[in-house]
Amino acid sequence: MLRAFHCNWSAPFRVRHPDAPYQVAPFELLTTVLSALFWQKNGGSIAMLCDRTAASFYQERGLSDLWDGGIRTVLDDIPPAIDPHIFWAAGKLFALRAFGAPCVMLDTDFIVWKSIEPLLEDTPLAVIHREDILPEVYPGPEAFPAAAGFDFSSLDWTVQPANTALSYFGDADFTAFYTDTAIDFMCHAQGADNALTYMVFAEQRLLAMLAQKKGVPLRALSDLPALFTSGQTYFTHVWGFKQQMQQEPALLEGFCRRCASRLHREAPDWADVLQKLPELSSYFDDLDQKI
Known part of the structure; x- marks a missing residue:
């Protein structure tokens, strides 16, 4: 059985909407339910790792039993040094560290319609797809002056980043190394001013760089063309459609x-x-x- 988790850290919402009650967009609430149900339908187990605010949101709506692995409030103690406006997905890294490998980290807007166990055979690390190194998204080390105290020296900047909307971590030692390093980077990045480049470096580019550094094979389960043209019979990821729906x-x-x-x-x-x-x-x- 593949253990998986969803993650919801409410702090980014609170800093953007300080006077508003916490909420999850209707389309994301619907995909969250589909994501959890189909993961279990395919033989897996899934938990929700979140903070107390998010837990209350789900409980008040009668969703406590959606996750057979339960709702776990493990994200209330993320260090205040980590700016939720810049590091809006930091909760995933703390949740992964708390949950531990082997596991699947699954975004709430990502639905897996079939079991992926056959795709993970003899695989220590997998992601849904690789990312192109676009300079505006994945710049070089000169773009991170706020993290000057972080050691970039051993990283290979030619390695393609890894999209972690769905990611499998089979090696406990590497998973701990990755999360500790990513969290160290975020803690170093005081005064960061770019909420895209800093976050995707911590979550997606570092993962691929550290896998290459440690010699851990990283498998991509799909690619962007396949995700858009396969009829979504295996995977549905709503991320690229969110802005269109909002408009x-x-x-x-x-x-x-x-x-x-x-x-x-x-x-x-x-x-x-x-x-x-x-x-x-x-x-x-x-x-x-x-x-």
Whole structure:
């Protein structure tokens, strides 16, 4: 059985919306449910690692039993030196360190429709795909002056970064080395001013660099063209579609209704829970679409 975890650190939301009650966007709430249910349907176990604010959000909506591995509040003690505005995905690294290998780290907007166990045979480390080294996203070491005390000297900057929306960690020693190094980088980066380059370096580029440094083979389970052209029979990752949905209400409506339809057909008990939530109820009306 593959152990997996979702992660939700509410601090980035709180710094961006200091006067607003915590919330998760409707489309992400729907994909979270689909992601957790299909992971379990395919024989895996999954937990939610989060802080107390996020845990309360899920519990108040009747979602406590969604994760068979439970809801674990392990992210309330992230050091204040780590700026949640810059390091908005830092919770994933602390959650991975707390959860431990072997495990799968799975974003809440990523759905795995089939078991990936056959893809992971004899694999110590895997990610969904590699990333191109675009200078505006993955610049060189000169772009990180705020982390001047961090040791960049042994890193190979030609290694393609690894997208961690879905990632498998089979080696406990390497997993601890990676999370400790990434957290050390974030703690060094006081005064960082770029919320994209610093975060993806800590989470995605360092992973590939450290795997290369330690001689740990890193497998990519797919690539971007395949993810967009395969009909999403194996994986669905919503990340690239989020901005479009936020800008076009019709796309958001259609996507959420397709998620609701899938849940209505394949997990009717959970559909009953979700359609009672004010933020989701309209998407379950007159269902006739498929995802």
